[in-house]
Amino acid sequence: MKLSFPEYHLFQLLKRFENQHLPLDLFLSQYFRAHKQLGSKDRRTIAQAVYGMCRWQSLLDHLID
Secondary structure (H helix, E strand, O other), X not given: OOOOHHHHHHHHHHHHHHOOOOOHHHHHXXXXXXXXXXXXXXXXXXXXXXXXXXXXXXXXXHHHO
């Protein structure tokens, strides 16, 4: 399955965020600075998805189990 450009970066962000200790907003800022090819619409979409997943992570984990 081929991922779209924003989906690829979303999954990369989620994988990398689990293995570090920075606050989410600082981590996103650093990631977006390192990946300048992401446009403003892509950054907004990815940031909203990441914040939503982090906000609801405990519920999602419960539903998956």
